[in-house]
Amino acid sequence: MQLTKQWLWLASATLFAQGTTPDILLKPPKDSWPAYHGDYSGRRHSALTQVTPQNVGGLTLSWAFQTGANAQIKASPLMVDGVIYFSTPDNVYAVDARSGHQIWHYTYPQNKGFHIGSRGVSMYGEWLYFMTPDAYLICLNAKDGAVRWKVAVADSGRGYWTTMSPLIVRNHVLVGVSGDFDNLTGFLKSVDPETGATQWRWDSTPPSGTPNSTTGGMTWMTGTYDPESDTVFWGTGNPTPVLNGEVRPGNNPDTCSIVALDPNTGKKKWAFQASPHDTHDWDAVEIPVVVDANFHGQPRKMLMQASRNGYFFVLDRLSGANLLTTAFGPVNWSKGLDPKGQPVPNPAKDPAPDGRLIAPDEGGLTNYRSPSFDPKTGLFIVSAHPSYGIYFTKPADGTFGWAGADYGVWGKGVLEAIDYQTGKIKWSHELGPNGAGAGVLTTDSGLIFTGDAQGSVLALRTSDGATLWHAGQGQSMQSSPITYELDGRQYLVTSGGGVMFAWALPEKN
């Protein structure tokens, strides 16, 4: 029955004249960037080769789109059928990918959710899916931004909010939630793209109030998907209360973890815990990147994550077994690794009334913006943030929500090229004070695109990290770059503050 339904749906999906189809999401054409990561793997790597290390110096501005708003663009845009779709909190924009002029702009009514960021919309057929600060999922018509339906994903009155770009797998719209200012259960929901009805829900932690148990494990970043094993990989956030771990003894399973789920049922296949019993707010939601390659001479189906807690993990994605765990910068909170390759937290580095000096800081050695995997060089490129923070908790801070305080001491931005087979840093490229935070895109021609701490967009040579091109954007990039080809011209799309920029080689006369 399940198979028949699935087949019928696939057959009907092919009737779409425009928009995305399952085929497009499985094998995105070069004239599209149809989902958050560009494809299901999360590698943020493009096969486009028009822009090369030799000609990238001539890259020039094609257009800039100004939202004219306060909100920084944190979304990874989509590009489908010549139209770019992206979001900021309460806003969705449709922009002509050729000219940068606005086609439509949807504004969600004012609300009291956290307006911390919106990481993008997702597309199914000709429908867009947008998550709001007050935890609703909105289905919009991609043609004009008209609202088709709106469903509550979680109760914002209890402290949930949403920011993510849903992951679409066949007829499942996978939506995650945020909310670690309260002791709330994290969950991932699968929603019917036509009606908004819930298909299944997977809870990362037990209900609030369960004795001696954790809450948290939010699901606020878009996961990845392996079509071959039909498995979704999702990173989960920190346990709550955040800085006080005493009231939630044990490892707090499925928090700060990568979980493998069946997209049809939400049933968990395996979990790997990046930070057992986290007390430093190190969500393990960074992109779990799907890679097929040799590992120590054997062909492997892998999953790689450069995690906020400072460790780089290589896993067998079929079993969840660990192949490699290495720190990719200063890390001082762990006593070593357990037999599963998971770091063992050092209790002496738990937050304390007089403060503990911790590397990395709360922002982590990296955060949610995408890394990129370059298959030719085997380099995993990540925007890293070597840093130290000071962590406090005391009885007066309580056992609810944040339950302590932490402060960044010092940090900087460094782009790191990690050899996935050894975890060694092949090269690093300084990005400036405090931290850069931009995502990373690589292309088959041997180029990396990312941003530095002071607001420049950079093109680097993948093999050695040398700078080949740059342009000042006025504010540092808080999103991950994308690329596509349109009318035979390769575009790079980046953002700085509330402005989106499209870069290309000069048009041929």
Next chain:
Amino acid sequence: MRIFRHVRSGAIALFMTASLGFTQAPKPPATPVKAGPTFPAELVKAGEGLFVQQCAFCHGRDTGGGESGPDLTRSKLVAEDVGGNQIGPVVRNGRGTMPRFTVTDQELLELTAFIRTAKSIAESQTGGRKGVDAKDLATGNIDQGKQYFNGAGKCNSCHSPTGDLAGVATRNVGLRLFQRLMYPRGAKAKMTVTLPSGETVSGTSAYHDEFTVALRDSSGRYRSWPAARVKVQADDPAQAHVDLLAKYTDDDIHNLMTYLMTLK
């Protein structure tokens, strides 16, 4: 969104609004407060709405600190604010990693009313206040701190307890002293730039990235050059602090802190 509106009301309008708020028949504040100015309940409520949307993620819903943002209830700047005159420039220009926000004068008054009210509430807590108190930080050993200062830490190669650090614990209290001990944010680096002609220009580092270098010379003038065309020699006094971060034990920083707290 209200916070995105850009209304250019002038300073006069700001003071009129502020004055109305304080002099008209006062309504009871949103929550009882112990000390500090009181604000009309509707102003506080409006400020809370804005704060939750735009500020609470970093500064906490009660302004007591959240992800990455400081505890505003203990902020010197907030304590010294009058009608948004201190808070406004930070909100509108950003600071460090904090982005800038466009707020109308009315919105600034609302935000200020909420932040100041939250501060009063926090200060009226009895039986243990959340957040970092100065007394929480005095857990080290003064003698061992002094020993580290003059020994393993080599702090005495740049600092002197009777020189630049005389009175440091009066100028910097509690968490601020602790943070500056570990990293003196904003410490100016001296810089000398050698131009292609051989001419050298010295001053205080004003900007430095991969592509551009700039300093302020002795006259206060800002001068910049393409980084690739000049030689740069920078003497950043804060680098020694960065180098120590990987070497410190937690005891080291607490001993140092407790020692520095004696330099009043």
